[in-house]
Amino acid sequence: MPLPMADVITMIKNNISKRGTPLPISTGEATGWAMDLDIPHGGETILYTGLLYQLTPFIESVVDRLDKLDDESLGGLLKAGKVFSGILDISRFFVKPDKDEIREQHNKIKRIALLLRKAGVEFGYLYKDEMYSGVLLYDLGLEDEFKKHAEKVFNKFRKHGVKKVITIDPHSTHVLRSVYPQYIEGFEIEVKNYLEILSERGLSPENNIEEDITIHDPCYYARYEDIIQQPRSLLENGGLHIVEAEKSGRLTHCCGGPLESLSPKIAAEIAKYRAAELSGYCDKVVVMCPICYSNLKRVARGIIELTDISSILWKIYGD
């Protein structure tokens, strides 16, 4: 019995409009990564996390729970149709993720920030004022809610005098760079992705890693934002040998992630298909998107070994 999709969408919508994020996340859980980095508050150029890395462990725990609900016969819980209908009900099946997983996500962002610093990029951060991009509203088709949310985000940027934003994941990059200008009049903030910046700056590698890897391009980098060559150059300069999958670059194959909250089952089947395909090229798979990472992780055990690109870049350019 599949999940009541319309109710799941309503739940996500309600959460974003009341809390600003699809799932409840505390300030510490959102900004903790920056704790010891002394990043200035605000500024013309800021690092914008879009909260996607931080939210991933929370999404995983909810998807896991939804997936199990999906398996259960429609008992009283779901039949009442109330579970998904309101903001309060989220607590009924929301389990806080493991602290280590939250920390691991924070480490990824931290490494990205340190790499940017190493490349000579000066940037600030909005800390608790940083807002989620609203990309999920846009992807679900909740246009009015998305527009309202995007305006709030834009106003935050304006309040802090932000002129340039550095993004760190494909979804936030796309929505800020290519969608916000369609919805917000006068949105003239420059949006650059950290992979583009690192590649332009020509960082010199500290370590050489001679290893075979294959790349799982995220759809939104490859097909929507033309970020294909930059990560490859960054990895190859560090000695890595990229075994290109046939479905890579613009022809990459989706991980299934975008459907994970509406149908964990379909999302997992797509992930299985993709993981099996990638394993035919190389066991070590580099991903660049927290959503890809989390959805592929559900099926990766014993098939492929996943690494976020930030961890490898850190090994090459950071240490």
Next chain:
Amino acid sequence: MDMLQKASEEIHRALYMKSLRKGLSRSVNRLVPAPYRILDRWRYLLGYTEEIREAKEKVLNDIDYYIDATMKMVEETKGHAYYAKTKDEAVKLVKDLVGKDKLIVKSKSMVTEELGLREELDRDNTVFETDLGELLIQFSRDKPMHTTAPAIHITREKAIMLLKRHGVKVRDNMSTMEIVGMVRLFLREKFVKADAGISGANSIAADTGSIFLVSNEGNIRNTTSLPPIHIAITGVEKIMPTMELAFKQAVTQAAYAGLYPPTYVSVISGPSSTADIEFERVYGVHGPKEVHVILYDGGRVEALKDEVISEQLYCIRCGRCQAECPIWQLVGNTWGGRVYGGPMGMGWTAIIEGIEKASSLSHFCLLCGKCREVCPMKIDMPRIIRYLKMYYFKYVK
């Protein structure tokens, strides 16, 4: 229960249908790589796609003129031309032309699928599909799972079972070649005895009224030349300004569907005729005596008013977006609409079944953009689907 949840249940059921998954994955593995190989070898096809897109723009911007011009040319070549605005009009036209208690052979056509034509005609007549895949669909009372490979989900074992049940003399241990031999024998008799042949058209030329039909099995040549009457039905968006462009559209569709060169391309401009006795022109020699061409609207012209949805009318229906879609690869045409499934099905369902229906189905799309990437016409299907998702929350829910 709302349409969204109903669709969700169907899709999740399909997800666990072993035979469907097996059939789909076998076929997908063959379907996906084929166009890449073809385009690499016959590179001019990439140029064709641009010419076709340009020509389509011209036709769609001036659709009334092109419908008119095409009909005039069909009549000039001694064919009979009709314009059918609605499904009922189209079905009635065909029924009136065919009559009752007739034997009809039919080649696969998605437009006739839109009309439910086989089922409609079957009430008063006997109809046989002649494309093997579509014959299997007819026998299984199923729906086509792919635009050019309708029985993509039917395994060999199931195919044998279906054919046997309907009197085709196949046995369990037969090879594909032997099965095909038996189907040939079975259909040969129908072709010869048929009172009418019904086909679609891959393309139709406004400057000559010629219809283009592509096939590999050779069934279309028999369907359109052996019976005394040939009725062709095609969507108005298949009109091309010239014969040259119509040819290009037909072969490009074949290429992107993974079969190139197509074995047969039939070009039909009116009924067969001869003037070999004293230069007196008479019609109906070895080919049909009557050729009827129905230009079917079925929501297309209305859809042109919608700036977003109308882009789907550029579709040449090769089905490549389906084969490459991560969702379609799992559930086939279970997702997308009654006739056209997968990514192209979103736009087409909006056109032929209404935007409301399509918008309920749009939520299963990942918006990964692969369809747009591989589409020969570069149709922005993700844009159409986003539009449908938004429509759902504004007007449906």
